[in-house]
Amino acid sequence: MSELPKARIATASLAGCFGCHMAILDIDERLIELMQLVEVDRSPLTDKKRFTQRCDIGIIEGGCCNEENVHVLHDFRRNCDVLIALGQCAIMGGLPAMRNAIMHSDAPLRECLDEAYITGKYIRNTTHNVPNDPALPLLLDEVYPCSQVVEIDYQIPGCAPSGDIIFDTLSKLLTGKFRGFERDMIKFD
Amino acid sequence: MSGTKKETGFTFTIDGVEITAYAGQTIMEAADEAGVYIPRLCDHEGLRHQGSCRVCTVKAGGRSVAACTQPAAPGQAVENETPRLTKMRRDLVEMLFHEGNHLCPICEASGNCELQAMAYRLDMTEATRFPYLEPCRALDASHPDIALDTNRCISCGRCIRASQDVDGKGIFGYVGRGIHRRVAVNGENLADTDAEVTDHAISAEVCPVGCIIRKRVGFAVPIGEREFDHGLIGHDIEEKRK
Numbered sequence: 001m002s003e004l005p006k007a008r009i010a011t012a013s014l015a016g017c018f019g020c021h022m023a024i025l026d027i028d029e030r031l032i033e034l035m036q037l038v039e040v041d042r043s044p045l046t047d048k049k050r051f052t053q054r055c056d057i058g059i060i061e062g063g064c065c066n067e068e069n070v071h072v073l074h075d076f077r078r079n080c081d082v083l084i085a086l087g088q089c090a091i092m093g094g095l096p097a098m099r100n101a102i103m104h105s106d107a108p109l110r111e112c113l114d115e116a117y118i119t120g121k122y123i124r125n126t127t128h129n130v131p132n133d134p135a136l137p138l139l140l141d142e143v144y145p146c147s148q149v150v151e152i153d154y155q156i157p158g159c160a161p162s163g164d165i166i167f168d169t170l171s172k173l174l175t176g177k178f179r180g181f182e183r184d185m186i187k188f189d
Numbered sequence: 190m191s192g193t194k195k196e197t198g199f200t201f202t203i204d205g206v207e208i209t210a211y212a213g214q215t216i217m218e219a220a221d222e223a224g225v226y227i228p229r230l231c232d233h234e235g236l237r238h239q240g241s242c243r244v245c246t247v248k249a250g251g252r253s254v255a256a257c258t259q260p261a262a263p264g265q266a267v268e269n270e271t272p273r274l275t276k277m278r279r280d281l282v283e284m285l286f287h288e289g290n291h292l293c294p295i296c297e298a299s300g301n302c303e304l305q306a307m308a309y310r311l312d313m314t315e316a317t318r319f320p321y322l323e324p325c326r327a328l329d330a331s332h333p334d335i336a337l338d339t340n341r342c343i344s345c346g347r348c349i350r351a352s353q354d355v356d357g358k359g360i361f362g363y364v365g366r367g368i369h370r371r372v373a374v375n376g377e378n379l380a381d382t383d384a385e386v387t388d389h390a391i392s393a394e395v396c397p398v399g400c401i402i403r404k405r406v407g408f409a410v411p412i413g414e415r416e417f418d419h420g421l422i423g424h425d426i427e428e429k430r431k
């Protein structure tokens with residue numbers, strides 16, 4: 001009865017590989033400790049697709065490569081007090097951002113799609129079309145880091161971030177003790 | 190203190206630590222010997238000093254100077270790791286990340302890279318204050334044993350000096366001015382030069398980042414077990430003091 005109310009956490013994977021969500025599981029048995037402090041709202045971990053109520057912390061994996069990513073990110077910003085970019089893709093675009101600076105190309109997105117679906121040597125695409133089903137979200141001209149779309153409060157680096165840095169940061173944030181990362185935990189790979 | 194003559198050396202201080210120096214030594218050379226690390230990118234042991242990256246900026250005699258080129262002076266009180274200088278260095282490193290295309294997760298230098306290691310040392314989690322410039326830069330894989338991914342070049346000029354002064358070849362050189370100044374090879378492609386994988390300029394220690402690549406060795410040491418995975422850049426120098 002005297003227990004503190006649990007903090008609510010939401011997570012989403014945008015233009016990421018789900019590696020950062022897997023990295024959350026690398027917290028291992030400390031997850032039990034963490035679950036004493038939090039309740040998970042909207043997240044692939046709970047399979048909840050919408051916010052059921054306002055959240056204390058939102059965790060974003062991946063940057064924005066299509067319009068749906070942007071909508072989800074705005075939704076998170078609106079519904080979360082603190083927003084965390086988790087991992088290199090969320091922080092700076094990561095691997096998907098490789099398509100932003102294709103050499104000698106004036107239309108890198110077009111060139112990327114052509115190579116992936118039409119002209120690439122090892123492609124077996126019998127339709128010879130770039131997928132264009134109306135259900136597919138429109139791709140953005142570039143892949144954007146989360147911080148270029150909404151305000152981000154904290155960034156946890158790594159590809160994927162270690163279970164240690166995720167646990168350390170979350171548990172310190174939840175208890176109001178976060179004062180920056182331990183230097184030996186900062187890694188961009 | 191400062192009255193002693195050349196051969197016997199003289200002393201000055203860095204952040205209050207007394208350092209002995211000899212006439213003609215730069216602040217950085219004297220600091221290195223004494224086990225005080227001053228961050229650096231364009232300076233490299235055995236190469237002529239260039240003084241261009243400014244990451245080594247220290248305060249001496251009330252002025253900001255490059256520790257790699259500034260001669261040590263008797264009695265001087267030099268500031269090195271102050272919050273202000275550290276922030277300025279972090280800003281410089283951050284701008285280098287913005288200026289090129291640094292995708293560490295796909296870079297084979299990750300973990301051995303001095304730029305990345307400097308970011309770690311300076312507590313830079315990621316460069317996000319400005320939009321990325323995302324320049325379109327060339328990849329030159331023409332040479333059978335060497336590749337150049339200029340997306341990651343920070344124009345430190347270490348390869349230029351190594352090739353010119355150590356190898357006596359002059360394979361690399363600067364072209365252009367200002368923000369357009371780039372490092373280019375002396376030929377159409379690297380394959381058209383007399384570059385060899387055994388050149389000092391091509392060795393792992395010269396290029397601080399993942400631009401000059403020796404083919405087929407990139408992942409011999411896995412990510413997580415590399416030079417700066419187990420210690421901050423500069424710790425080898427700092428250990429001398431203990």
Ligand code: SF4
Pocket residue numbers: 290291292293294296297298299300302303304305341398399400
């Ligand atoms: S050169 Fe260094 S900073 Fe640039 S991508 Fe490679 S590891 Fe990262």
Ligand code: SF4
Pocket residue numbers: 341342343344345346347348349361372395396397398400401
């Ligand atoms: S290729 Fe490497 S050594 Fe040469 S200037 Fe660029 S970063 Fe420096």
Ligand code: FES
Pocket residue numbers: 228229230231232239240241242243244245246255256257258
């Ligand atoms: S190390 Fe001194 S200016 Fe680059």
